[in-house]
Amino acid sequence: MKTRKGHSGETVERVSPPSEADEVNEINLGSESSFSHASGTTISSRIGPASDWDSLRWSGTAPDAEDMISIDVLAADSTVLIDNLSGPSGERSLSAIDAQEHPRLHFRATLTDSTSRTAPQLNEWSASYMGVPELAVDPSRLGAVPDTLLQGERVSASIPVVNFGPVASTPVRARVTLQDASNTTTTLLTDTLSALAPNGGRDTTSLAFSTTEFSGNNLITVEANTDGPPERLPSNNTSVRNLFVEQDQTPPAVQVLANGREVPPTFEDESFQAPQLPFVSTQPTLEILVSDNNPNL
Structure with missing residues (x-):
């Protein structure tokens, strides 16, 4: 049997059938119990980057006297920069925070109700700040x-x-x-x-x-x-x-002129007296012309 004090409608009873009375020595009844916590936290998404911080504003409701909303301002690495901000609604200056050192922030809210355990409601929170160059x-x-x-x-x-x-x-x-x-x-x-x-x-x-x-x-x-x-x-x-x-695949062209006449290419084993070579004086004027079909080289 499973029951809840003061809630008779939640009583659950399990009995083995008579046909199994001699065989069943144990009955298992599984359930997941839920409990309301006295407090909980929520963390904002990353805020910024900022070149200058202005203020934090938040707005919520706390119906019971025991309800409490508290706000902390955190650096990007979760270091607490400002704490002990409390009340269902409020505003706090952030101008003391150096934006050069802390260009991005997080906010953390703790919602508490230690008696009825019905959480107060944080409706909205926001930060005003000067942005950065983009x-x-x-x-x-x-x-x-x-x-x-x-x-x-x-x-x-x-x-x-x-x-x-x-x-x-x-x-x-x-x-x-x-x-x-x-x-x-x-x-x-x-x-x-x-x-x-x-x-x-x-x-x-x-x-x-x-x-x-x-x-x-x-x-x-x-x-x-x-x-x-x-x-x-x-x-x-x-x-x-x-x-x-x-890539340029064509090599430059080289032309040799002797006294204005083109000298054909020769090979190492070729005689300079070969008949196909032109007559060149003993004191010729030589010109070497180099050209490339790529005008950029």
């Missing part, structure tokens, strides 16, 4: 570079960096690298751009290089960063472009 490399200019070039052709592109965030950035560091077919990375450009104004401020760097040394498959990567707080979406700080450089 840099983005404009991929359209790099995307305009042809994906296939002949060895020796030059690549040139202007690369804008835009700040979509609500606050100005610090000076922006731009870096362009190329990973070639042998997985060797070469830095093509490093540049420091100006601090970018909020909400669309931009500056541009220029990229120019020769493909002479980069035959085969290549990957161009553009990165833009600052020394400011971490950004909310760092992925758009990078832009990439695949580039295939077709």
Whole structure:
């Protein structure tokens, strides 16, 4: 038999049938009991990043006198920065928290009812803060570079960096690298751009290089960063472009002229008095002309 004190309707009784009375010595009755806890906690999702913290606000209901809502402010590593905030509703300044040291926060609420064990309700909580710069490399200019070039052709592109965030950035560091077919990375450009104004401020760097040394498959990567707080979406700080450089397979042509007449190629075992060779004076004027069908080399 299983029962609950004061709740006769929850009584459960198990009796073995008479036909099994001589065989059954034990009856098992399994159940899962649930109990209300005196308190519980909930933690907010990550808040930020912020360049300056303003305030925390929360709103809830605590119908009974024993009900209590308490709030803690936690750093990203769960270090408690502010505690002992209590009451069904309230507001607390966060300006004392250094956003450079703690660009992201969590809130933790503890809901307590030690008598009736009916939890108070936290309806909402929110933080107000100043956001951070949000840099983005404009991929359209790099995307305009042809994906296939002949060895020796030059690549040139202007690369804008835009700040979509609500606050100005610090000076922006731009870096362009190329990973070639042998997985060797070469830095093509490093540049420091100006601090970018909020909400669309931009500056541009220029990229120019020769493909002479980069035959085969290549990957161009553009990165833009600052020394400011971490950004909310760092992925758009990078832009990439695949580039295939077709190797020049035709060697240069060499032509030798003696007194203006072309001298045909000779071999080591060939006599210089062979009749097919032209007559050359003892003091000739020699010209060596080198040409290449690839105008970029």
